Amino acid sequence: VTDVLRLSRGMTYKAAVAGVDLGGGKAVIIGDPATAKTDELLGAYAKFVQTLGGRYITAGDVGTNSNDLDIIGRNTDFVVGRNATVGGSGDSAPMTALGVFQSMRAAAQSHWGTPSLAGKTVGVEGTGKVGYELIKLLLADGATVLATDVNAGALDRVKADFPQVSIVDSIIDADLDVYAPCAMGATLTDTTARSIKAEVVCGAANNQLTVPEVENILRDRGITWTPDYVANGGGLIHVAGELKGNSAEEVKLKVEKIFDTVTEIFAKSKNDGILAGEAADAVAEARIAEAARVAKG
CATH class of the missing domain: 3.40.50.10860 (Leucine Dehydrogenase, chain A, domain 1)
Incomplete structure (x- = not known):
């Protein structure tokens, strides 16, 4: 609950x-x-x-x-x-993964000065529908990928389709450039945030931080965290497009613009001296407030 x-x-x-x-x-x-x-x-x-x-x-x-x-x-x-x-639009996982990938590129741009993941080691925690599609995108971009999952069947699929991926028992404490949580949330705790080795955190999981204050620990350690509900918005854009009758290409173009949204959030975070999570919340709350004003006429 x-x-x-x-x-x-x-x-x-x-x-x-x-x-x-x-x-x-x-x-x-x-x-x-x-x-x-x-x-x-x-x-x-x-x-x-x-x-x-x-x-x-x-x-x-x-x-x-x-x-x-x-x-x-x-x-x-x-x-x-x-x-x-x-009559549906099909599985939203590919668009969710594309949004996470674009978010990760934006985070890489902010952290390392280049949007490419080529040469970076990315750990994907959770290789279900979204994690699998994300691995495909990362490999195409030249990243080295480590993966784990509690579901043996999901890992078997990765082993068969992507033999170059290294399967490991644990991702969050591995030697990584990017930690990509793509399973259940709340993996970033006070303890794990202090021990994680990755410099960038960006994934599809919801509610990655046990409490918002965990982001302070990540920031103080120089780790770039991408607000999860921004990064994983591609699936919602996909199904919203179904409601509006958008074409697959229109949906894809909108999902790819998540790169720009994440870039804007990082810029707001830096310019306003606030956490990325706070910057994302401010953007969301401003739109919600505007919608409320419109609704009231």
Whole structure:
């Protein structure tokens, strides 16, 4: 419950920073998707979403895929990210990964003066839908990639498709240039922030900091952290584009502009003497306030 409340706030800020005309909310089905997920459970969830009358539109995340969303779509009109065969826009993971990659390039530009990841060692923690796509982009850019996951099947896929990737037991304490958390959040604690060796942190995971104050530790150690809800906004842009009827190319161009958004946030952080997280929040809150003014006429 704590996680979903944090996620719902994050989605609100993510939508605002991403420039999409949506509010922000989150739903979680409590249970192990490997054992608890059934057509009946997804159908029951969909019927609940339908009772909200469109105030909440559901989509995929950890533990779900487009096939699950197809099942959900049988019982609610308010779902995005279904397979193209049933009128959806398909899996949002590639666009989420592209947004993270563009954010990482912006962070590299800020930290090292070049947007290229060539020659850098990047540790990807979590090789599911998004992590897998991110690895593909990093390798194409010339990065050396280390990867880990608690799911043996996900790692087997990486081993088979990307034999040049080194599989390790732990990422966060490895010798890295970039730490990319792409699994569950809250991996950056008071302790790990003081021991991490990477100089840049940028990944797809939500709520990476256990508490906002952890960013102070990273900053004091000279580590560049990219606010997570900015970096992982590509998936939201993808499904928002589905609602608006945007083409795949239009969506991709908007996701690629996350590079500019992250660059602006780092500039605001430097110019205003505030943390990157505070700068991102300020950008989001300004747009939310403007939307409220417009709504009130």
